[in-house]
Amino acid sequence: MDRRALLISLFAASLFLPSLPLKGQQVQFTPQDQADLARIQAYLNGIRSLKARFMQIAPNGATSGGTVWLERPGRMRFQYDPPSPLLLVAGHGLVVFHDASLNQTSNIPLGQTPLGILLSDTIRLSGDVTVTGIQRLPNQLRITLLRTAAPGEGSLTLVFSENPLVLRQWTVLDAQRQSTTVTLYDVQPGGHFDPKLFEFVDPRFFQNNQGGGG
Secondary structure (H helix, E strand, C coil), X not given: CCHHHHHHHCCCCCCCCCCCCCCCCCCCCCHHHHHHHHHHHHHHHCCCEEEEEEEEECCCCCEEXXXXXEECCCEEEEEECCCCCEEEEEECCEXXXXXXXXXXXXXXXXXXXXXXXXXXXXXXXXXXXXXXXXXXXXXXXXXXXXXXXXXXXXXXXXXEECCCCEEEEEXXXXXXXXXXXXXXXXXXXXXXXXXXXXXXXXXXXXXXXXXXCC
């Protein structure tokens, strides 16, 4: 499969992915839906930073784990545990993916990914963002959303546990309909992180300059 599509999608869920509404079709929300969306919006805007462990399930079923740092607006780092060769860094308006096994780096503007919704300075579940579905399961709440102006870029599904409301999982379904599931655990909300965490330095730079001088 295309690894670039896998990494940029990075997070997706394997179950209960609702179909997207047709262009011009309006989703009708009940008063309960509206109350839950307001509660979720307030909760998400209250998260400025977090650190957590994660477990990822790729579209092909492969699993990997690691540590994630998130700092809004616009910053995230997925540090995969060895032996995974992957690294994903979001910062300066870009999502950068590096695959050490292929010695290959690719990037895409953060604003062209569903992930950019979650990393916005202010998260609004209306206007520039369209909520396409809300689902309640026992002790769980799921919402799916996309960029109103660019629904073809993919969707983001957020999964919360209830009582209290806590983000447990997110989903990105990308433009190629590739999806990956990322589940969070050992979540530590808040904190200040070294800005260098969100900088990508190509390892080839060090290789090319190793032993220089003399």
